[in-house]
Amino acid sequence: MGLRRMVRNLAGQGNKAPTFERIIDQYKVSKAIAMAQTPDQVVEAMLSSPYLRAVSRASVLIFDKPWSETPPQAFVMLADWNRDKTQPSSTGERYLLEEYDLLDLCGRDEPVIIEDVRKDKRLGQQLRSTLVARQTHGLVLHPLSARGDWFGMLTVHFSDAVHPDALLHIAGLVGQVAVAIYTPLLIEVEAEAREEAEESEELKMKLLATISHELRTPLTSIKGFVTTLLADDVEWDPVSQRDFLETIDQETDKLTELVEQLLDLSRLEAGTLRVTPGRHNVRDIVATAMPQLEVLAANHQLHLRVPDGLPSVSADRRRIAQVLTNLVSNAAKYSPRGTNIVVAFARQDNHVRVDVSDEGPGIKAEERSQIFVPFRQGSRAASSGAGLGLAISRGIVQAHEGKLWIEDRDGPGTTLSFTLPTLETED
Numbered sequence: 407m408g409l410r411r412m413v414r415n416l417a418g419q420g421n422k423a424p425t426f427e428r429i430i431d432q433y434k435v436s437k438a439i440a441m442a443q444t445p446d447q448v449v450e451a452m453l454s455s456p457y458l459r460a461v462s463r464a465s466v467l468i469f470d471k472p473w474s475e476t477p478p479q480a481f482v483m484l485a486d487w488n489r490d491k492t493q494p495s496s497t498g499e500r501y502l503l504e505e506y507d508l509l510d511l512c513g514r515d516e517p518v519i520i521e522d523v524r525k526d527k528r529l530g531q532q533l534r535s536t537l538v539a540r541q542t543h544g545l546v547l548h549p550l551s552a553r554g555d556w557f558g559m560l561t562v563h564f565s566d567a568v569h570p571d572a573l574l575h576i577a578g579l580v581g582q583v584a585v586a587i588y589t590p591l592l593i594e595v596e597a598e599a600r601e602e603a604e605e606s607e608e609l610k611m612k613l614l615a616t617i618s619h620e621l622r623t624p625l626t627s628i629k630g631f632v633t634t635l636l637a638d639d640v641e642w643d644p645v646s647q648r649d650f651l652e653t654i655d656q657e658t659d660k661l662t663e664l665v666e667q668l669l670d671l672s673r674l675e676a677g678t679l680r681v682t683p684g685r686h687n688v689r690d691i692v693a694t695a696m697p698q699l700e701v702l703a704a705n706h707q708l709h710l711r712v713p714d715g716l717p718s719v720s721a722d723r724r725r726i727a728q729v730l731t732n733l734v735s736n737a738a739k740y741s742p743r744g745t746n747i748v749v750a751f752a753r754q755d756n757h758v759r760v761d762v763s764d765e766g767p768g769i770k771a772e773e774r775s776q777i778f779v780p781f782r783q784g785s786r787a788a789s790s791g792a793g794l795g796l797a798i799s800r801g802i803v804q805a806h807e808g809k810l811w812i813e814d815r816d817g818p819g820t821t822l823s824f825t826l827p828t829l830e831t832e833d
Contacts, residue, residue, distance in 0.1 A: 431455050432578050439579070439586050445485035446497070448586045453487060457575040463488050463540065463563035465496070466587055469503075472555040477509055481558065484587070493540065506533045513549060514556050517577075520545040521568055537563075544568035548580045552588035560584075621664065624657035667794040674801035681805040683720045685829055688712055688751050688758060691719075695727035702735045705743045711750040717828040719758050725802050726826065729810075732795035733762040733822050740820070741766035757808065757825040765819045774812055799824070 438451035449464050466485040469478035480503060483496045503509050507530030511518060520526045521544055523537040537545060544564035549556055560580060562572070631650040635642065642650070673679035689712055699708060719726075730749065737747045745765040752759050769777060778800045796810075803810040803824045810824040 431457060435579060436582055439582050442586060445587055448583055449485045449487045452579050452583055455575060458572050460564055460569035460572050461562055462565040465561045466558060468558040472557050478503065506530060512547060512559055518547040519568060541565055546573060550584040550587060552584045557588060624660045627657045628654050667798060670798045671794055679801065679805060681722045681725055683722050683806060685718045686721050686723050687718055688716050691721060691723050691726050694723050695730040698731045699734050702731060702738050703747050706738055707746045709746060709748045716751060716753060716758055719826040719828055721806060721826050729799045729802050732799045736795060737762055737764035740764065754825065756828055758828055759823060759825050761813065761821050761823045763819060763821040768818050768820050769812060
């Protein structure tokens with residue numbers, strides 16, 4: 407049913423042509439809408455018309471994505487205008503369409519008119535209660551579309567019956583309202599896309615620079631010592647030769663570790679990282695990691711706290727040992743020599759929780775969101791490394807259906823925690 411026909415049904419009158427005064431008013435309001443800078447100003451400009459005095463409230467709802475074949479899941483209240491200024495504003499609030507039964511209520515081509523929110527069976531109980539609390543009697547939902555995108559809804563509320571004159575007047579303005587709302591949104595989306603592309607390009611260059619540096623440093627050492635050993639004009643004693651070979655061995659291990667990390671990262675991003683969980687005792691996992699932990703924490707005081715009676719966990723022993731070594735390596739890298747590194751295990755509901763704590767400077771609040779991003783390192787200390795260990799560790803733990811996070815704590819230091827699911831029967 408077309409809008410004019412619905413209005414005629416509501417008003418019980420014929421289709422009247424717009425008066426000269428109405429046309430002039432729409433022209434003035436259109437100019438005001440065109441001058442508006444914000445969604446709130448757009449709605450206020452529209453409702454400045456004397457023909458819309460019956461409107462008690464109006465709001466602009468923006469879907470989380472344009473409504474096409476697949477409906478959006480939620481909307482954000484972009485603007486919320488109330489004639490009664492004592493009414494609370496919902497601007498910025500996010501709502502689920504399904505929760506408010508709006509999936510079947512919104513129309514793409516025609517407005518939906520609800521003459522009495524208390525009686526209309528199309529309204530779900532939660533939406534009905536919200537509208538009644540806001541003193542809404544009649545409601546009209548106008549689709550907002552621009553450039554082929556149905557991106558939101560304009561809701562118009564009446565404290566009494568829906569006013570036919572107001573409906574016709576809004577019908578002449580809603581298209582411009584949609585464009586006025588959509589244009590800055592599109593500009594914002596394009597700006598965000600450009601910013602993301604620039605950040606991606608910048609990250610790519612940093613990635614290449616980081617990998618190049620991390621590869622070049624050990625390769626330079628290896629090449630230098632091999633060239634020295636192969637020199638014909640110098641005869642090195644056995645002790646010096648062994649020194650050179652040990653350095654070559656260490657630098658080769660660094661190269662191997664970096665290549666393995668890069669491979670693990672690529673597998674994680676491709677979803678092909680192999681994790682084969684089995685029933686394991688926590689002490690067995692610690693034993694697997696222990697040789698590396700002792701080397702990594704050689705300049706610190708390493709404390710292991712593994713209480714008796716912990717249940718078996720579902721884990722890939724080699725991979726979880728890798729997580730432990732990554733976290734202890736991170737703790738050793740960022741904390742002063744001689745300080746404590748504590749690895750503590752405890753039962754937490756149907757998981758075993760592992761806390762790795764150090765006595766370093768801690769992680770700044772603004773850096774916490776980036777600490778698990780590949781090739782990003784915190785500013786706690788100057789350090790070497792590609793910044794892959796924590797990203798890979800989180801991926802491995804998530805593949806075990808566990809979580810890895812930064813635990814809040816008082817005072818200096820950092821605690822990185824992760825969980826592993828337990829098996830039903832205890833050891």
